[in-house]
Amino acid sequence: MKMDAINPIVIVAKKEIMDNIRNKWIILVSVLFALLALLASYGGTISGEGWQGLEFTVTIMMGLVQIFISIIGLMLGYAAIIGEIERGSMEALLSLPTRRREILFGKFLGLGTVLTFTILIGFGIAGIVIGINVPDVDYGQYLIFIGASILIGLVFLNIGIFLSCVFQKRSTTMGGAIFVWFLFALIWQMILGVILVFTSSLEEIESTLSVPDWYHVLQLFNPLQTYSTLVSLNISPTMTTPGDITSFFYPSYYSSELMALILIVWIIIFFFLAFWRFKQRDI
Amino acid sequence: MVKRTLVCPNCKNKVTIQGDLGEKIQVICPNCKSKGIFTFPGGKSGLKTTDNSFAIEVRGLTKSFNNFKAVDDVSFNVRTGEIFGFLGPNGAGKTTTIKAMLNLIHANSGEIKINGLDITKKGKEAKKYVGFLPERVAFYNNLTALQNLCFYAKMKNASKEECKALIEEFGLGEAVNKKVGKFSKGMVQRLGMARAVIGNPPILILDEPSGGLDPRGVVLVRDKIREMKNKGTTVFVSSHILSEIQALCNRVGIINRGVLVAEDTVSKLSKRLNLKPKISVELEKMSDGIVKAVKKVDGIEDVQIINKIINVVCGPKKKAKVIVAIEKAGGNIINLHTIEPSLEEVFMKFTEGNQ
Numbered sequence: 001m002k003m004d005a006i007n008p009i010v011i012v013a014k015k016e017i018m019d020n021i022r023n024k025w026i027i028l029v030s031v032l033f034a035l036l037a038l039l040a041s042y043g044g045t046i047s048g049e050g051w052q053g054l055e056f057t058v059t060i061m062m063g064l065v066q067i068f069i070s071i072i073g074l075m076l077g078y079a080a081i082i083g084e085i086e087r088g089s090m091e092a093l094l095s096l097p098t099r100r101r102e103i104l105f106g107k108f109l110g111l112g113t114v115l116t117f118t119i120l121i122g123f124g125i126a127g128i129v130i131g132i133n134v135p136d137v138d139y140g141q142y143l144i145f146i147g148a149s150i151l152i153g154l155v156f157l158n159i160g161i162f163l164s165c166v167f168q169k170r171s172t173t174m175g176g177a178i179f180v181w182f183l184f185a186l187i188w189q190m191i192l193g194v195i196l197v198f199t200s201s202l203e204e205i206e207s208t209l210s211v212p213d214w215y216h217v218l219q220l221f222n223p224l225q226t227y228s229t230l231v232s233l234n235i236s237p238t239m240t241t242p243g244d245i246t247s248f249f250y251p252s253y254y255s256s257e258l259m260a261l262i263l264i265v266w267i268i269i270f271f272f273l274a275f276w277r278f279k280q281r282d283i
Numbered sequence: 284m285v286k287r288t289l290v291c292p293n294c295k296n297k298v299t300i301q302g303d304l305g306e307k308i309q310v311i312c313p314n315c316k317s318k319g320i321f322t323f324p325g326g327k328s329g330l331k332t333t334d335n336s337f338a339i340e341v342r343g344l345t346k347s348f349n350n351f352k353a354v355d356d357v358s359f360n361v362r363t364g365e366i367f368g369f370l371g372p373n374g375a376g377k378t379t380t381i382k383a384m385l386n387l388i389h390a391n392s393g394e395i396k397i398n399g400l401d402i403t404k405k406g407k408e409a410k411k412y413v414g415f416l417p418e419r420v421a422f423y424n425n426l427t428a429l430q431n432l433c434f435y436a437k438m439k440n441a442s443k444e445e446c447k448a449l450i451e452e453f454g455l456g457e458a459v460n461k462k463v464g465k466f467s468k469g470m471v472q473r474l475g476m477a478r479a480v481i482g483n484p485p486i487l488i489l490d491e492p493s494g495g496l497d498p499r500g501v502v503l504v505r506d507k508i509r510e511m512k513n514k515g516t517t518v519f520v521s522s523h524i525l526s527e528i529q530a531l532c533n534r535v536g537i538i539n540r541g542v543l544v545a546e547d548t549v550s551k552l553s554k555r556l557n558l559k560p561k562i563s564v565e566l567e568k569m570s571d572g573i574v575k576a577v578k579k580v581d582g583i584e585d586v587q588i589i590n591k592i593i594n595v596v597c598g599p600k601k602k603a604k605v606i607v608a609i610e611k612a613g614g615n616i617i618n619l620h621t622i623e624p625s626l627e628e629v630f631m632k633f634t635e636g637n638q
Contacts, residue, residue, distance in 0.1 A: 092475075095410060095413065097408070
């Protein structure tokens with residue numbers, strides 16, 4: 001890329017970062033993440049006393065992180081484009097010597113940086129505190145957990161940006177974002193569960209601890225499931241909570257690489273979908 | 284004009300100087316007489332329109348929203364260095380045309396060139412030549428005036444110094460570090476004008492520049508437009524204040540219901556419409572005899588009487604005859620002047636049938 005193209009991207013990205021630092025919510029969310037991790041480590045279990053190791057913290061936190069990071073990603077992204085259009089500042093922005101893809105990429109880069117740093121700071125602080133209190137912690141697993149959390153955050157950020165390019169109003173965009181969140185966080189599992197109940201015999205599932213193939217395949221289309229699978233595959237199997245529906249044996253093709261790849265593909269797909277909509281749009 | 288207060292490096296005396304953006308002036312400290320040269324920031328973008336006789340070319344522009352044809356086969360040229368007025372009733376398609384010129388909206392058909400560059404194919408390059416004031420001026424409300432301008436300035440390779448100078452020039456010096464969210468409508472409009480001229484672009488596109496401005500602001504903007512024109516800037520300005528357009532513009536385009544109905548100089552348009560100048564004569568005393576005498580003069584088209592004033596529409600060579608006729612009939616002339624056909628009349632004629 002020529003300097004000519006990098007310049008506007010960097011300017012837009014910087015502005016997004018400064019805006020979010022100014023709003024102070026990056027600090028708030030970082031603190032929230034750190035507190036969650038510390039709470040999960042110190043008081044999140046009935047079985048242990050005092051500080052628990054990182055694997056344990058991750059297991060407890062995975063569900064919470066899914067909910068929080070997806071919301072934060074959507075919140076960061078949903079106003080990115082429609083907010084400026086509704087406010088009226090998009091006209092001036094697009095009259096500058098830039099291309100639409102540069103503006104969109106600058107926004108993604110800026111907001112992505114904000115999200116990444118929020119996660120790194122929050123979980124980083126918690127990791128250090130836990131590391132000081134617990135001997136022999138496995139930082140490798142914890143780093144994978146942080147990496148996966150960043151990926152899922154970026155997926156939802158780009159879903160948010162995509163919605164921002166689709167809807168005509170900020171309020172309806174927010175509605176869309178809420179729907180997407182419910183879809184992946186709740187409705188998906190409910191629908192798959194219902195289909196499972198009607199198509200398979202429960203005794204068989206209970207006795208073999210396995211579900212039909214289509215179930216595993218469909219789960220790959222829910223980024224939140226992909227995320228939890230990626231994290232689960234990388235922490236000690238003994239730590240997965242027994243009796244949970246996610247503790248069925250994973251099929252052999254489920255691998256960390258595949259899960260990470262799927263998340264990255266989601267990030268790219270939603271970026272291009274967003275660009276496709278933004279490019280055609282009348283401002 | 285911009286004001287700057289400098290501190291003399293020699294005796295620390297404060298000196299206030301005035302000048303235009305980009306101007307270089309010699310400063311002499313009134314206290315210790317030491318001399319220095321000060322250059323006002325900005326004013327030179329280095330960008331010049333290339334050797335094109337047309338700064339903006341619009342060919343067959345058509346744009347529909349759903350089934351409504353907002354702009355229908357509009358074509359016009361804006362010559363390099365001129366001020367082109369773009370007129371039309373509300374909803375006639377002015378803003379749609381302007382938005383298409385910057386590729387903010389996608390035309391159904393047609394071709395638009397800015398400085399010879401196709402806006403849909405070479406948009407980024409073309410937009411380097413343009414300063415734009417949108418109809419609805421908006422900024423980032425959580426940022427200050429200076430922070431806002433600096434953001435746009437960075438995209439145009441202009442300096443922070445230039446931003447400061449422009450904010451001052453548009454009378455917002457005291458609000459330079461105030462958040463734009465706390466600005467009044469008029470202040471936002473002034474800042475919008477400052478944003479449009481950042482980097483001294485060779486082409487200015489202004490959509491209703493006097494919207495929301497107080498009379499002082501209107502004058503400020505008008506002076507700035509003239510100043511830019513004198514520097515060689517091409518100005519495309521849409522407005523509904525016709526007197527302003529008439530005072531500023533070399534040529535006008537009139538759009539009505541999405542169709543460009545006229546494009547020419549005001550005087551040529553009035554000639555084409557057969558609009559004639561009026562002669563307005565104020566008398567000491569009005570009498571029926573005078574009116575009769577005036578009506579008898581050859582080539583008189585219309586006579587209106589308002590109290591002691593008699594308005595006569597006539598060709599340019601009949602004015603003297605009218606005066607003579609009045610005096611012969613015993614009229615005592617106190618005052619007289621001619622009224623050129625106004626843009627308002629031209630506009631009303633061209634947009635007839637539009638309520």
